[in-house]
Amino acid sequence: MKPSNKFRIFFIIILVVLFGFRIWQTTGCKQFSSFYFNPLSIKVSVESNVNTDFGMDRNISRFFHNKATVGIFEFSKNFASAFQPKLLMVILGPVGLILATAAFLKVFEKRRYLPKFHFAVILTTSLIAISTLNSKISFFLLAIFWYSFSLWGIDFFLKTKLAKIVFVLLAFLSLCYFIFDWQMKLICDEIFFN
Amino acid sequence: MNLRKTLLVLIILLAFILRFYQLGINPPGLYWDEAVFGYDAYSILKTGKDHHGVTLPLFFESFGDWKLPGYHYLLVPSIAIFGLNEFAVRFPSAFFGFLTVPLIYLLTKKLFEKSNVSGHPFDESSTVRSSTLRLGLEELRPKGLRVEEMTLSPPKGQWSVVKSEPIALLSAFFLAISPWHIQFSRGGFESTTGLFFLTFGLYLFLKGIERKQVITLTLAFLLFTLSMYFYHAYRIFTPLFVIVLLLIHFKAVKKIVTKFVLPVLLALTLALPIIIFTFSPEGQSRASSQSAFSQDTYESARIFYDQNSKPPLRFLSKYWSFSLYNVYLAFNNYIDHFSPVFLFYKGDQIGRHSQVDMGQIYLFDGILLVCSIFALKKLSGKSLKIMLSWLILAPIPAMIVNPTPHAYRTLQMSVPLAFFSALGAYWIFSNKKLLIIKVLLTFVIFYTFLTYLHLLFVHYPKKFAADWQDGYREMVTQVQKYQNHFDKVYITNINQVPYIYLLFYGKYDPEKFINSGGNRDYFDKYVFIPDDVNIYDQILTADRRQVRILYVAPSWEKVDGKWLAAANDSTGRHIYSLWDLNETFK
Numbered sequence: 021m022k023p024s025n026k027f028r029i030f031f032i033i034i035l036v037v038l039f040g041f042r043i044w045q046t047t048g049c050k051q052f053s054s055f056y057f058n059p060l061s062i063k064v065s066v067e068s069n070v071n072t073d074f075g076m077d078r079n080i081s082r083f084f085h086n087k088a089t090v091g092i093f094e095f096s097k098n099f100a101s102a103f104q105p106k107l108l109m110v111i112l113g114p115v116g117l118i119l120a121t122a123a124f125l126k127v128f129e130k131r132r133y134l135p136k137f138h139f140a141v142i143l144t145t146s147l148i149a150i151s152t153l154n155s156k157i158s159f160f161l162l163a164i165f166w167y168s169f170s171l172w173g174i175d176f177f178l179k180t181k182l183a184k185i186v187f188v189l190l191a192f193l194s195l196c197y198f199i200f201d202w203q204m205k206l207i208c209d210e211i212f213f214n
Numbered sequence: 215m216n217l218r219k220t221l222l223v224l225i226i227l228l229a230f231i232l233r234f235y236q237l238g239i240n241p242p243g244l245y246w247d248e249a250v251f252g253y254d255a256y257s258i259l260k261t262g263k264d265h266h267g268v269t270l271p272l273f274f275e276s277f278g279d280w281k282l283p284g285y286h287y288l289l290v291p292s293i294a295i296f297g298l299n300e301f302a303v304r305f306p307s308a309f310f311g312f313l314t315v316p317l318i319y320l321l322t323k324k325l326f327e328k329s330n331v332s333g334h335p336f337d338e339s340s341t342v343r344s345s346t347l348r349l350g351l352e353e354l355r356p357k358g359l360r361v362e363e364m365t366l367s368p369p370k371g372q373w374s375v376v377k378s379e380p381i382a383l384l385s386a387f388f389l390a391i392s393p394w395h396i397q398f399s400r401g402g403f404e405s406t407t408g409l410f411f412l413t414f415g416l417y418l419f420l421k422g423i424e425r426k427q428v429i430t431l432t433l434a435f436l437l438f439t440l441s442m443y444f445y446h447a448y449r450i451f452t453p454l455f456v457i458v459l460l461l462i463h464f465k466a467v468k469k470i471v472t473k474f475v476l477p478v479l480l481a482l483t484l485a486l487p488i489i490i491f492t493f494s495p496e497g498q499s500r501a502s503s504q505s506a507f508s509q510d511t512y513e514s515a516r517i518f519y520d521q522n523s524k525p526p527l528r529f530l531s532k533y534w535s536f537s538l539y540n541v542y543l544a545f546n547n548y549i550d551h552f553s554p555v556f557l558f559y560k561g562d563q564i565g566r567h568s569q570v571d572m573g574q575i576y577l578f579d580g581i582l583l584v585c586s587i588f589a590l591k592k593l594s595g596k597s598l599k600i601m602l603s604w605l606i607l608a609p610i611p612a613m614i615v616n617p618t619p620h621a622y623r624t625l626q627m628s629v630p631l632a633f634f635s636a637l638g639a640y641w642i643f644s645n646k647k648l649l650i651i652k653v654l655l656t657f658v659i660f661y662t663f664l665t666y667l668h669l670l671f672v673h674y675p676k677k678f679a680a681d682w683q684d685g686y687r688e689m690v691t692q693v694q695k696y697q698n699h700f701d702k703v704y705i706t707n708i709n710q711v712p713y714i715y716l717l718f719y720g721k722y723d724p725e726k727f728i729n730s731g732g733n734r735d736y737f738d739k740y741v742f743i744p745d746d747v748n749i750y751d752q753i754l755t756a757d758r759r760q761v762r763i764l765y766v767a768p769s770w771e772k773v774d775g776k777w778l779a780a781a782n783d784s785t786g787r788h789i790y791s792l793w794d795l796n797e798t799f800k
Contacts, residue, residue: 048524069571072673084668089661093559093577100554100580109549117549128587193541199530200515200542202523213524 024178031174034191038113039167042198049208052155055146057098062091095150102146102162110206111163112170113194115187120166122173135172141165159207221383222319229315229390233308233399238301241401242675242784243684245566248402249714250276252303255289257724265717267728272487277711279500282488284444285404298721303402310410311399317410318629319386321417322636325597326378327424377592377640384636388582391663393561394574394621394628396670401566405625408444411437412452413629416600419459423466428473435481442488446500447611447623449492454610458603462596504615506547507540515539550619551609551627554580562621565681569666570673574621575631576662578655582638583631589641605630676785683709685789689781690719692792693766696778697739700794701761704753706745706768708789713742749773753795763795 066085073081101107109117126135145165149158177187203211244252254264254274263269264286274281288306296302389395398406415437422431438456441448460467467474491497516539520531550556558577561568568574590598605627612623643652679685689705693716697703705712713734717727727737735742743749745768753763767773769780769788773795781790 045524065571069673072676076672084665089665096577097555097559100558104553104555105549106546106553109545114545125587196538197542197545199519199527200534200539202519202527213522 027178027184028174031177031187032171034188035116035119035167035171035174038191038194038198039116039163041195042111042113043163045198045202046159046204046208048211048213049204050212051208051210052159053207053209054153054155055098055102055149055158056153056155057095057150059091061094062087065090065094098150099146102149104206107206108166109197110201110204111166113197115190115194116167116170118190119170119173119176122176123169123171124173126172135169138165138169138172142169218379218383222316222386225319225383225386225390226312226316229312229386232390232396233312236671237304237308237400238299239784240671240675241566241682242679243682243686244300244303244715244718245401245682246277246709246711246714247281248300248303249686249718250274250711251281251285251289251402252293252298253714253718253724255286255293256298256718256721257728258286259290259294260724261728263724263728265724265727273491273496278503280491280496282404282443282445282449284440285402285407288407298718304400307401307403307406308399310407311395314395314406314410314413314629315386315390317413317417318389318632319382321413321420322382322385322633323378324417324420325600326381327420377644380644381636381640384639385633388579388635388639389629389632391666392575392628392632393569393572393666393670394625395632397567397569397574398622398625403445403622403625405445405447405622408441408448409625409629411441411444412448412455412626415441416455416459422477423463423470426470426473428476431473432477432480435477436484439481439484442485447626449488450611451607451626454607455604458607459600462599462603501615506543506614506616506618509536512536512539544613547613547616547618548609551612551624553619556619562619563617564621565678567621570669570677572666572669575628575635576659576666578658578662579631579635581655582635582642585638585641586634589637592641593637601630601633605634679783679785679787684785685781685783685787686712686715687719688783689766689790690715692779692781692790693764694720696764696792696794699762700764701739703740703764703766704749704795705740705742705766706771706790707742708745708768712766713737713740716740749795765793765795766790767793 066087069085069090070078070081073085105117108120112120123135124139126132127139129135142162142165145161149162152158177183250265257263257265258270264271264274266275268275272283274283274286285306289303292302292305296305395406415434418430418434418437421427422434435456438452442452512534516531516534519534520528523531556562556573557575558573558580561572561574608626608630609619609624612618612620615623639655642648642655645652689712693703693705705716711734713732716722717724717737722738726732730737732738749765749767764778765773765775766781767790769791771791773791773793775793775795778792778794780788781792782788
């Protein structure tokens with residue numbers, strides 16, 4: 021076995037343990053945060069903005085504040101909230117976030133179809149997350165696909181000896197991060213351990 | 215005038231209009247920091263002292279913190295020309311914000327020049343500048359192309375200097391219409407000016423490296439130092455950025471290291487007062503009052519963890535470390551600034567710092583920034599490193615203080631973001647295949663920009679008047695109208711410091727204020743009282759019959775007296791009422 025493959029396997033084991041630890045921490049979560057997109061927010065936003073334009077021609081006001089544009093804005097806002105770096109940091113930890121960024125850059129490489137497909141799955145999962153009311157399922161779906169996606173970035177830490185040391189340091193920092201961030205406020209509205 | 219010049223002029227004109235149109239009335243009102251900036255500058259203009267009586271201060275005492283001097287001194291000529299008003303206070307910010315637009319155009323062009331393309335055969339050590347070669351190329355030069363452009367064929371796959379023109383124009387355009395940059399250009403914010411000096415410093419630094427000129431490098435370092443005298447964030451960002459710049463240009467710097475001695479020494483000497491200030495209690499007042507790191511917070515988090523976290527792990531609380539916990543907080547604060555919700559949807563939650571119902575930048579910028587990843591390959595080398603490090607370092611000053619994300623402390627991000635948006639736009643628009651996407655994107659950019667204008671000029675003054683403490687101009691006008699009939703004027707501190715508005719809008723003689731020992735509690739016939747005390751307890755019994763009292767009360771307070779007038783803000787919201795109290799004491 022090539023030394024780089026040995027390291028790859030070693031790093032994957034570290035990551036599995038780390039991510040497993042995070043999932044284990046969520047067992048006390050009684051209420052997961054929801055990404056659910058409520059279409060009512062479109063109506064509320066349009067009405068509120070049209071009211072602010074009091075005295076202005078209604079057609080002009082409607083040109084700027086209509087269900088189509090506000091709908092795109094509000095929907096994409098919910099969708100983007102599933103990609104907040106802070107949320108990803110809570111799920112993946114610092115090392116996972118860097119790995120996910122490295123993996124994301126691979127999506128743009130030519131003839132790299134598997135990372136592209138994997139990222140498309142994440143996009144779909146995020147869409148599911150904002151359209152389902154079951155926040156627990158949303159979280160686990162997102163977490164699992166982000167964890168697996170981040171593994172594409174391992175190559176980034178296999179290039180040099182220094183990078184390998186940095187990986188181990190980051191893994192340790194991630195563990196500390198998970199311990200400090202035990203309440204996971206971005207993914208868990210209510211956490212309680214007996 | 216050719217198309218390039220016409221476009222540049224139009225972009226600059228657009229930047230000017232967006233920063234200066236209705237500058238005095240939108241944002242509505244005047245925030246207390248702006249008021250104290252203006253009055254201190256007015257005081258310096260009239261007396262050579264700030265309103266605390268300190269002669270030509272190097273650091274200005276403000277409300278609970280100390281301000282850096284750059285903006286105050288820039289305001290002196292502005293107030294001398296335009297008078298003491300909102301426009302004059304915002305003028306330097308709008309002016310330097312406007313100037314940053316042509317500057318980013320020049321900077322982008324500079325970034326594409328040979329010295330910033332790594333691995334380029336004609337790097338800084340080459341002899342490409344020799345007159346012989348220039349003469350030869352001059353003869354071959356096609357119409358409209360400069361000699362420098364011809365000598366710059368970059369490594370395969372990278373964009374040449376010829377591409378710099380459209381990208382530079384696009385960078386200028388995206389900064390010209392950047393809601394983030396416009397927001398801070400239209401208020402009396404020091405950071406906009408600091409950003410100009412930083413950008414100018416970078417431009418001259420690149421030019422100095424390329425030409426190996428001591429004078430240009432000296433100017434660059436002077437501008438870097440100057441940026442630190444404008445806003446606190448640059449005290450952290452500028453030194454870090456300069457160190458990274460020197461590392462990026464390490465080889466070139468090593469070759470001409472002697473030419474850096476004078477600029478660096480001069481910069482260090484000039485920065486000495488600010489270095490001393492940084493470590494003084496005054497310099498740390500702001501950072502400590504808003505610090506994200508507190509021993510108490512740490513202790514309570516540790517105890518909470520010990521009592522409530524997952525049982526098998528509770529013992530770990532013994533091994534918690536204050537430093538490590540702060541790293542955790544700083545990590546979170548840092549990363550907040552790259553949140554898409556902050557950048558594209560909600561912006562900073564402080565109303566003065568962001569546009570209503572949108573993010574710090576446009577939603578379409580998100581698409582362009584993603585597309586810029588494709589373009590990064592075409593821009594390898596130093597330019598990429600410079601702009602990426604700028605973007606990565608920009609949130610560092612904001613990660614050690616609360617709240618986050620903070621748009622003001624990270625205004626530096628707006629320049630690299632405009633640059634990367636331009637790269638993304640160029641990548642899309644130079645692609646021969648994406649016709650439908652190009653048409654759609656043009657429409658989206660145009661529509662989003664129109665919506666932004668609508669929000670800026672129609673919604674913002676209505677929704678955020680309170681954030682700008684609007685209503686004080688009206689209050690002072692009403693007080694001036696009635697005060698001659700009264701011996702004393704009692705004013706309630708709704709927003710803590712109404713005295714500064716009396717000084718500012720009343721154009722009160724600074725000499726008189728300083729010599730009479732005036733302060734935030736009283737001066738002349740004005741007395742300022744907290745809003746939670748009973749006015750009748752404040753007025754001496756002896757005064758009740760002997761002096762005529764004008765009471766400026768908050769709108770919600772029921773006063774036993776004769777109502778004189780109301781002071782409203784620009785949206786018609788009732789802020790203050792003026793009462794004649796003598797009717798009560800008769």
